[in-house]
Amino acid sequence: MNKLYAPWRSDYVTGTAHKEKKDKLKNDCVFCAAFTENNDEKNFILKRFKHCIVMLNLYPYNAGHLLILPIDHKGELHELSTEIRNELMETINLSINALTKVLKPQGFNVGLNLGIAGGGGIPSHLHFHILPRWNGDTNYLATLGEVKVVSSDLFKIYKDLKNEF
Helix, strand or coil: CCCCCCHHHHHHHHCCCCHHHHCCCHHHCHHHHHHHCCCCCCCCEEEECCCEEEEECCCCCCCCCEEEEECCCCCCHHHCCHHHHHHHHHHHHHHHHHHHHHHCCCEEEEEECCCCCCCCCCCCCCCEEEEEECCCCCCHHHHHCCCCCCCCCHHHHHHHHHHHC
8 A cells, every 4th residue: 555644644643723613602503593493394304303303314325314412512422311322222223214215215224423524524523324225326427527426306205204203
């Protein structure tokens, strides 16, 4: 394996370049802002529970890509009570059932990206991803052109899932 010496990337690798992103406050959080607005349709919020919220991802990897989030602005699982963690898991299960009925996917990817190094795009407010999957839902465009086609109407999926929830 060839190695490229790049000391200018030290700040990126050690996290000092990401400190600002990691330490975002609740009032800077796009999720917290959406939760406090009284417009679930505008924010694609499908269901509010006692401790968590189900919403459509505005930048989906696939049709029906959901986010399951605690209402509390927390970036780590250990910061949540057992009750909230349990509700998150039950909500993931309920969401998979709703997606199965409405979109009839052939499988799912369910995951949690913790921290910037773990792939967390908004690491200050943890969130689970539920991605419905179909056989053949990826093709050469993603590999060669770095383009992913999501051939679905976000508003129609929201309406259909909202009815199911």
